[in-house]
Amino acid sequence: MPREGKKDVLLGTLDLLILRVVSSGPIHGYAIARRIEQISEDVLTVQQGSLYPALHRLEKKAFITSDWQTGETSKPVKMYTLTVDGNRQLEEEKKHWQDVSNAVNLVLRQA
Amino acid sequence: MSVRWINEFRNWVTALFRKDTLHDEFHAEMEQHLDFMIDDLTRQGMSREEARKEALKQFGNVEFLKEDCQASWGIRIWDDFVNDFRFAIRQLFKHKVHTAIIVLTLAICMGSNTTAYNLVVKLVSKPYDYADADQVVLVGKKWPKLQGDSIGQVSIPHYAFLEENTESFSSIGFVADGNFFDLDLNNSTRRVATDKITAGVWDVTGVRPVAGRFFSQEDVEQSSGKVAVLSEALWRELGGEDAQIVGEQLRLDGESYQVIGIAPESFYLRYERADVWVPRVFKPWEFQPDQRNNHSFSVVAKLKSGVSHDQANQRLRSLYESFLEIHPGDRLEQERTGATFGSVDINVSLTQGLEQIGMAFRSIQFVTLVVLVIGCLNVGGMILLKGYARIQELAMRKAMGASVFRLARQVYVEIVVYFLLGGAFSILVLKAAFQGSQLVQIDDIPWAGEWAIDANSLLVTAAIALGAALLTGVMPLVSLLRRELMEFIKSGNRSMTGSKSKHRLQSAFVISQVSLSVILLIMAGVLIRNLNAVLQKDVGFDREGRIAFEVPHPKYRFGEGEEDYRAKVLTFQERALLSICSIPGVINASTTNRIPIDVRHMNHSSFSMSHYEYEEGEPEATALRLVTRPGYFDTVGTRLILGRDFQETDTHQTERVVIISQNTMERYYQGMDPVGLSISIWGKDMKIVGVAEQVQDKPFFMEFDQYTIYFPAKQWHDLSNGQTTFVVHTQGDSEQQLASIEKAILEVDPKVTIDSITFDDVYKGATFTQRLPMIMTALFAGLALLLSSLGLYGLISFTVTERTKEFGIRMALGAGRRNILKRVMGGSSWLIGCGLTVGLVVSFLVCSQLNPVFSDVNTTNPVTFVGVIVFVLAICLFATVFPAHRATRINITRTLQY
Amino acid sequence: MKKIDFPQGTLEMLTLRVLFSGANHGFGIAQQIHVLSKEVLTVEEGSLYPALHRMQERGWIKSEWGRTENNRRAKYYQLTTIGRKRLGTEQESWETLATAISDVLGSRP
Incomplete structure (x- = not known):
């Protein structure tokens, strides 16, 4: 049963955004969500209900790998890194998004 | 990537x-x-x-x-699976009736098909278990203009010629079968079937001994042919390994043979299994040219590697040309009959003579296939209906995000669960069928006893049925993918009208079920009637109270010299007959050399008539030889149409006389009275003294060559293969009489062995190609009918359940029970009517095509058709009445709560 | 062709936009979107009809049975007043969303 709140509009584009953020360097889940919100100036909000399934999905597909690292605090933190395949996927998805958003704009202009 | x-x-x-x-x-x-x-x-x-x-x-x-x-x-897939499984089980229990129907259908289908498949495959297919069986051939003479390609037996000169010129064969062997020896055991004598063979046969068949070894050419020469190989069965009977038979001496027909090996249980050469194999030693006179007319022997050979069957045949044909150069007298026969040498795959050769068997059992195959189709239809239809009924639920779940894959998985898990249950039940059905088949005697075919539940055929049948079910399970899902989801979700409770395609399906289901049942029943009826017609034929002799006693009189005890032998045998016969006739209850007794309709002791000779002119390409007359004493015809109940029976005065010293069969007269003596005319056999003229009523001399499953000639025992005692078959017409308890008669014979000569059988048992054995298919066809037709009724019942009750709410409302609004009943049955009647019509039309068309095939019966006989219609209608009535009745008993308040 | 995941609501917006030009049936709407986007966007029934249903529930569109050129029965959808208003809002949302995503994608590390 989908439990997306009104703010959760990202659906399929979430994967793409996560890959983009992770491509900048190893980062943990919470930080990924916050980063996306930050850059988009809160237009895009990511709930953990969508974030973690997406992360697991991406990890299963071997686009990202995870690693428990000891951060600044003594507690171990799970960090995600982009893989080579992930990078390739990111480029593909980026192009795809371009095509889609262009297409949507086309329809909007002509209809 | x-x-x-x-x-x-x-x-x-x-x-x-x-x-x-x-x-x-x-x-x-x-x-x-x-x-x-x-x-x-x-x-x-x-x-x-x-x-x-x-x-x-x-x-x-x-x-x-x-x-x-x-x-x-x-990784949720596993959890989902378990959930699906539990859900499926719950569903099964919720709809117990439907579950029962589906499972039962599957069980019957799979079980029956496997049984039939087993039977047919085992009985009609490869019986020979030789090494490289496809390279082993039967070599012999063939007469293409008369008998096509079937290979017949040869004589010893033929064999000798073949053996010298074996270009195509790596090994060749000679077989003289159908012999019997007296095996001397300590206290008694046992008759053993013996094949006399040359050492080459072991090489050809490539069999390995269970113990000891097989005899080679050297063994034969060194021991003057006094070595023997026993069958595994006989070996075990004599004590097996513990008794250390191998190496021991055994007495066969009074002579000492050394047992040098044991052949495995699966090994046999010809139709009737042998217990003992001894070398066939040839005497010089057997190679004389005049011996080449004695076609009584078989030749087996192994093709050289790289030589094909066709090549071998070609070389054999040219070989025969060479043979003709040595024996130019046979050219005439070749012109007339196309005679030549030929070879055929050994497995093919066996069924060649038994074509009737093949056909009879193919009919079983057809019937079971229809059963399978009906069963698949049933199961498929039920699953389809359930699928459509649940389609709203599925549509809902899809709209909420469930993938089609997920939904499909659930449906399929359910289907598989049904199949597992069905499969388990079918094993039970198989076991039952297996027990049932033991009741029918089919000992005459050597390999029939070996069939057991064949896992392969079970899997094949299961796969077919499963495939059908899965295919039909897919259909509602496909609709789901294509159609407007709104249509499904909205149509919610209006399932009384349902979707068009669902209705079409239901109609198609009912019509196909009914028509298939009709077709099946009619075909089955035709088949059974055809087979039965054969059984009703007048066989020309009576079976009631007739018993036969086969008593061999081997030369080693009755005398080697011709005069001596004759005297002893005839005396023995006379004394035994006297002894038998003195038993109270014995009406008549006589002797013969073979029992009518039996498979054994078939010997033929050609004969010629001076008055008869053969046409171009017409085969020379051959007849089955019967050797009888006076009184034979009365004993077996065969009428003499013309002339007289043999008399005591027809002896070795007097003129040679014969009696011919009715069809011989009708064929060659049209318009003439054959009595008094002469007929020429083996170059000797004999006078015809009588004509006997036509007798079914050979079993129904054999090519009946139709002509028979009777010879008086006193003149031709040596034609009876060294045995006398006493036939006795008796009253009273047959078992008791049998024992008394055997005792009477033993009183005359205590050392003889007696093989007794009633004419009834012989008849049973000869007619099994009629009876077995009849039984099986009836059985399967019944099964198919059961399945159809189950399917119809399931469908109609299902529809009723769906329309419960509608009925509830109608009844609340005042509709009477009758009205509801009419509604339910009305809908189905139309469909059933359609089904009947389709079935009848198709059956009629098929049957009218089949008339030439089923020659004994009018296939379009209206009686069958009418009978079947009535029967099917009755079934349909039952299938509809019960659910309809249930519909009227609906509790109104309950239904409205649905 | 790879399946395109729209952000939530994009489909509704496109539908409203298409209907803004005139009433149409479900198949026609999908076709329009497909053609106008130069065949980049393919709308599947599995997505379209639930969306149409949702919008109808919310009162953005209404439906009526009519006949097509081939004289077949089809359900025609058209914008309501609310729907027309909605179109503007949705379009705005789309702009914002698309920009935001592009920002994230283009953002420097």
Whole structure:
């Protein structure tokens, strides 16, 4: 049963955004969500209900790998890194998004 | 790209094994996320406590989250499976009736098909278990202009010629079968069937001995042919390994043979299994040219590697040309009959003579196939209906995000569960069928006793049925993919009208069920009637109270010299007959050399008539030889149409006389009275003294060559294969009489062995190609009918259940019971009517085509058709009445709550 | 062709936009979107009809049975007043969303 709140509009584009953020360097889940919100100036909000399934999905597909690292605090933190395949996927998805958003704009202009 | 798939797959597998670790890690990560959230919130000014509460609130349900994450890993599939399974089981129990019908149908289908398949395959297919059986051939003479390609027996000069010129064969062997020896056991004598063969036969068949070894050419020469190989069965009977038979001496027909080996149980050469194999030693006179007319022997050979069957045949044909150069007298026969040498695959050769068997059993195959189709239709239809009924639920779930794959999985799990249950039941059905088949005697075919539940055929049948069910299970799902989802979701409770396609399906289902049943029953009826017609034929002799006693009189005890032998045998016969006739209850007794309709002791000779002119290409007359004493015809109940029976005055010293069969007269003596005319056999003229009523001399499953000639025993005692068959017409308890008669014979000569059989038993054995298919066809037709009724019942009751609400409303609005009944039955009647019509039309068309095939019966006999219609109608009535009745008994308030 | 995941609500917006030009049936709407986007966007029934249903529930569109050129029965959808208003809002949302995503994608590390 989908439990997306009104703010959760990202659906399929979430994967793409996560890959983009992770491509900048190893980062943990919470930080990924916050980063996306930050850059988009809160237009895009990511709930953990969508974030973690997406992360697991991406990890299963071997686009990202995870690693428990000891951060600044003594507690171990799970960090995600982009893989080579992930990078390739990111480029593909980026192009795809371009095509889609262009297409949507086309329809909007002509209809 | 493919590397990515490998990585993904690897991750999935690892995840499967690391489920627990993942679980722990997941919780750790969530804890972590929570902590970060709390940190942020406290930084924004909240207290630790408030922050925690707020964070938890925002966080939502962890369990859901975990499920989603696990779903990402794809490891939920196993859990889903288990759930699907449990769901399927619950469904099964909820709709007990439908479940029962589906499972029963499957069980019957799979069980019956496997049984029939078993029977047909085992009885009609490869019986010979030789090494490289496809390279082993039967070599012999063939007469293409008369008998096509079937290979017949040869004489010893033919064999000698073949053996010298074996270009195509790596080994060749000679077989003289149908012999019997007296095996001297300590206290008694046992008759053993013996094949006399040359050492080459072992090479040809490539068989390995169970113990000891087989005889080679040297063995034969060194021992003057006094070595023997026993069958495994006989070996065990004599004590087997413990008794150390191999190497011992045995007395066969008074002569000492050394047992040098044991042949495996599966080994046999010709139709009737032998117990003993001894070398066939040739005497010089047997190679004389005049011996080449004695076609009584078989030749087996192994093709050289690289030589094809066609090549071998070609070489054999040219070989025969060479043979003709040595024996130019046979050219005439060749012109007339196309005679030549030929060879045929050994397995093919066996069924060649038994074509009737093949045809009879193919009919069983057809029937069971129809059963399978009906069964598949049933199961498929039921699953389809259920699928459509649940389609709203499925549509709903799809709209909410369930993938079609997920839905399909659930449907298929259910189907598979049905099949597992059905399969389990079918094993039971098989066991029952197996027991049942033991009741029918089919000992005459050597390999019939060996069939057991063949796993292969069970799997094949199951696969077919499963395939059908899966295919039909797919259809509602396909609709789901294409149609307007709204249509399904909205149509909610209006299932009384249902979708058009569902209705069409239901109609198609009913019509096909009914028409198939009609077709099946009619075909079965035709088949059974045809087979039965054969059984009703007048066989020309009476079976009631007739018993036969085969008593061999081997030369080693009755005398080697011709005069001596004759005197002893005839005396023995006379004394035994006197002894038999003195038993109270014996009406008549005589002797013969073979029992009518029996497979054994068939010997033929050609004969010629001076008055008869053969036409171009017409085969020379051959007749089955019967050797009888006076009184034979009365004893067996065969009428003499013309002339007289043999008399005591027809002796070795007097003129040679014969009696011919009715059809011989009709064929060659049209318009003439044959009595008094002479007939020429083996170059000797004999006078015809009588004509006997036509007798079914050979079993129904054999090519009946139709002509028979009777010879008086006193003139031709040596034609009876060294045995006398006493036939006795007796009254009273047959078992008791049998014992008394055997005792009477033994009183005359205590050392003889007696093989007794009633004419009834012989008849049973000869007619099994009629009776067995009849029984099986009836059985399967019944099964198919059962399946159809089940299917119809299931369908109609299902529809009724669906329309319960509608009926409830109608009844609340005042509709009477009758009205409801009419509604239910009305709908079905129309469909059933259609089904009947289709079935009748198709059957009629097929039957009128079949008339030439089923020559004994009028296939379009209206009686069968009418009978079947009535029967099927009755079934349909039952199938509809019960659910209809149920419909009227609906509790109104209950239904409206639905 | 790879399946395109729209952000939530994009489909509704496109539908409203298409209907703004005139009433149409479900198949026609999908076709329009497909053609106008130069065949980049393919709308599946599985997504379209639930969306149409949702919008109808919310009162953004209404439906009526009519006949097509081939004289077949089809359900025609058209914008309501609310729907027309909605179109503007949705379009705005789309702009914002698309920009935001592009920002994230283009953002420097």
